[in-house]
Amino acid sequence: MNQLAAMGPIVARAHFANDLVEGLSATPKTTPPKWFYDAEGSRLFGEITRLEEYYPTRTEMALLKQVGPEIAEAAGPGRVVVEYGSGSGDKAALLLSALTAPAAYVCLEIDPGAAQATADTVAARFPGLPTRGVAGDFTHLPQDPPALPRGPRLGFFPGSTLGNFDPAEAQTLLSDMRGHLGAGAALLLGADLVKDAAVLEAAYDDAKGVTADFNLNLLARANRDLGADFDLTAFAHEARWNPEASRIEMHLRSLKDQTVHLAGKAFAFTAGETIHTESSYKFTPKSLQDLAEKAGWKLQQLWTDPKDWFALAILTA
Ligand SMILES: C[S@@+](CC[C@H](N)C(=O)[O-])C[C@H]1O[C@@H](n2cnc3c(N)ncnc32)[C@H](O)[C@@H]1O
Structure with a gap:
């Protein structure tokens, strides 16, 4: 690919x-x-x-486990999951376990070793699921949906990696992901929320x-x-x-x-x-919704953990 x-x-x-x-x-x-x-x-x-000290990973994973069935219902069956910046792939495994009959999994990673390791981990956990790891830069996404496996796509952008971009860049990135994922797409976004400075x-x-x-x-x-x-x-x-x-x-x-x-x-x-x-x-539910809407997405549903430290939002194109 x-x-x-x-x-x-x-x-x-x-x-x-x-x-x-x-x-x-x-x-x-x-x-x-x-x-x-x-x-x-x-x-x-x-x-x-x-x-x-690093609360985001465990908080997001616990939330993903907790609301997995609701995410599955919101996303619907047969999704091609496209993860941007997968890291270890642990969150992908949680998401794929929750979804109904996912059709394929693709991860896009700037670290080639991580792309391969994630694809291998997911393939071992989900035998029969078509799986690919691609080394590349998600800030240069061609608007070329047919290059991904066929089927309705669910983008997955966890870890609050979106927060590494300033607001204008983040808007461009979310908008480019919409084009990359194509018609009928949804995007599950993990975002860290404003909290105590300490x-x-x-x-x-x-x-x-x-x-x-x-x-x-x-x-x-x-x-x-x-x-x-x-x-x-x-x-x-x-x-x-x-x-x-x-x-x-x-x-x-x-x-x-x-x-x-x-x-x-x-x-x-x-x-x-x-x-x-x-x-x-760091976001608030409102600032996240505003950013998503400026990028042409609609907020379908947003979940936070009990402390309101982290949010998962499902967006639709
Ligand atoms: C903050 S880490 C998050 C990792 C994982 N998604 C998580 O939630 O724990 C950011 C990940 O995105 C990858 N990454 C960062 N910038 C990227 C880019 N421009 N294109 C592709 N991958 C990128 C990094 O290699 C890393 O695995």
């Missing part, structure tokens, strides 16, 4: 280099979060999902330092894949709640004046300057 412009390692490296050069040349410096996810980044993210900040700055390692892996990856010379001991992980923008921001703070070399260019950092490496926007 090539509907996602399946990305080979050389092409991925060239995109990674371009994005880093562009982001480190900007003021303030910023990099797209998708480059966190090489094999080591996916491994570290898996560790994050099991941390005490809970949010702890989730992105855990005591064991796994999230710090995940953030710093971006620089380690640049050294590994692009021959950059980041000194990992000269940058520190930071997570801060930005209430005006309703987002957690992850940064890497330069601990001294320094110059880093990458792709034949030099990038100067002053002590204290940061690279903004990720935003995680």
Whole structure:
């Protein structure tokens, strides 16, 4: 399947280099979060999902288990499930168990290893279900529904990955998914909700330092894949709640004046300057509905957990 412009390692490296050069040349410096996810980044993210402080995964999975039958009823039978950014695939297994006679499962993942591992896990759990893992970038979705297996599609976008995009980008992404999924589509969206700042900040700055390692892996990856010379001991992980923008921001703070070399260019950092490496926007049910509607979707049903920490929403085209 090539509907996602399946990305080979050389092409991925060239995109990674371009994005880093562009982001480190900007003021303030910023990099797209998708480059966190090489094999080591996916491994570290898996560790994050099991941390005490990281409530989103366990909260979303419990909610998915609880409302699975209602999701199945809202989605209807025979859906082709298309997951965007699958990670471990644990949530896909829960969803597929709940749905009535799913017709096929496809996952689209920027980490080729995760795409394959998820497809293999799902195939082993659901023998007879046509299953495919595709390595590629879901921010470049062709509006080409016939390239997916036939049948009404149910997009699945869990983990609040939508929150990694600013509101205009998130709207474009949801709208592109609507085109990608085609007529009669539905989309099951997992979104993290606004809550106490201390809970949010702890989730992105855990005591064991796994999230710090995940953030710093971006620089380690640049050294590994692009021959950059980041000194990992000269940058520190930071997570801060930005209430005006309703987002957690992850940064890497330069601990001294320094110059880093990458792709034949030099990038100067002053002590204290940061690279903004990720935003995680937090939603309210109303802000999520508004965003979905701006992207041309209709909110069919929305569920939250008992603490109102996380939402699952089913949207229809
Ligand atoms: C926040 S994690 C969520 C993982 C999983 N869906 C979950 O709910 O636990 C984001 C996932 O999306 C993938 N990803 C991030 N940006 C992507 C992109 N632009 N295209 C495809 N996959 C992407 C990452 O590799 C990672 O597996």
